[in-house]
Amino acid sequence: MTKVKICGLMEPEHVQAAVEAGADAVGFVFAPSRRRVAIAQAKELAQLVPDHVMKIGVFVDATQAELEQTFRKVSLDYIQYHGGESAEFIEKVGLPSIKVLSVHDSEDVEKANGYETEYVLFDTPGIEFRGGSGEVFDWSLLKEVPVERMILAGGLNSQNVKEAIRQVRPFMVDVSSGVEIDRRKDETLIREFIRTVKEEES
Numbered sequence: 001m002t003k004v005k006i007c008g009l010m011e012p013e014h015v016q017a018a019v020e021a022g023a024d025a026v027g028f029v030f031a032p033s034r035r036r037v038a039i040a041q042a043k044e045l046a047q048l049v050p051d052h053v054m055k056i057g058v059f060v061d062a063t064q065a066e067l068e069q070t071f072r073k074v075s076l077d078y079i080q081y082h083g084g085e086s087a088e089f090i091e092k093v094g095l096p097s098i099k100v101l102s103v104h105d106s107e108d109v110e111k112a113n114g115y116e117t118e119y120v121l122f123d124t125p126g127i128e129f130r131g132g133s134g135e136v137f138d139w140s141l142l143k144e145v146p147v148e149r150m151i152l153a154g155g156l157n158s159q160n161v162k163e164a165i166r167q168v169r170p171f172m173v174d175v176s177s178g179v180e181i182d183r184r185k186d187e188t189l190i191r192e193f194i195r196t197v198k199e200e201e202s
């Protein structure tokens with residue numbers, strides 16, 4: 001069954017809605033973004049998340065010290081490397097990880113082979129920030145990627161996620177903008193997105 005991650009959470013009621021609706025993962029953004037959270041804020045939000053739901057921290061070119069400190073203080077399960085981090089750097093940090101590849105063309109997809117991270121997340125190249133643009137990329141570029149490691153992001157919403165799952169068959173789908181109204185998370189959209197993903201499987 002395809003797993004679901006709700007990313008860019010900033011408010012307790014949105015974390016609770018995601019958990020209650022059956023999210024498999026929640027994401028907190030520590031990178032430059034309008035969705036950025038402070039460590040203390042994320043720590044409070046993380047306390048609302050049960051153990052079976054993965055807590056993922058999104059970073060862009062953070063230092064090893066920043067990563068280690070945030071991972072520990074917030075009790076994260078995974079680091080999402082959303083910048084230009086090298087495979088050597090990620091290996092040196094040594095924390096459970098997801099490498100993000102921004103997909104312009106098939107060469108970007110092939111870069112996945114150079115990373116020994118637990119998961120590889122394919123996203124649309126960022127516009128204002130490194131991610132969270134709400135734009136879709138060409139899913140057909142992912143045809144050759146083994147699904148076990150693959151997370152699909154970029155412009156997903158309740159209208160297109162079933163088609164995305166049918167075409168790509170990812171391990172997990174990841175949404176941020178698609179569950180927002182006026183740039184703020186919306187509980188109804190969060191629940192609808194999770195329900196839609198789960199319906200696709202039943």
Ligand SMILES: O=C(O)c1ccccc1N[C@@H]1O[C@H](COP(=O)(O)O)[C@@H](O)[C@H]1O
Binds near residue numbers: 031034060121153178
């Ligand atoms: O959400 C952000 O603001 C953000 C900032 C910097 C790096 C990554 C960010 N978000 C990630 O973007 C993707 C997809 O988002 P969307 O659904 O297209 O809005 C997701 O992986 C977020 O973790």
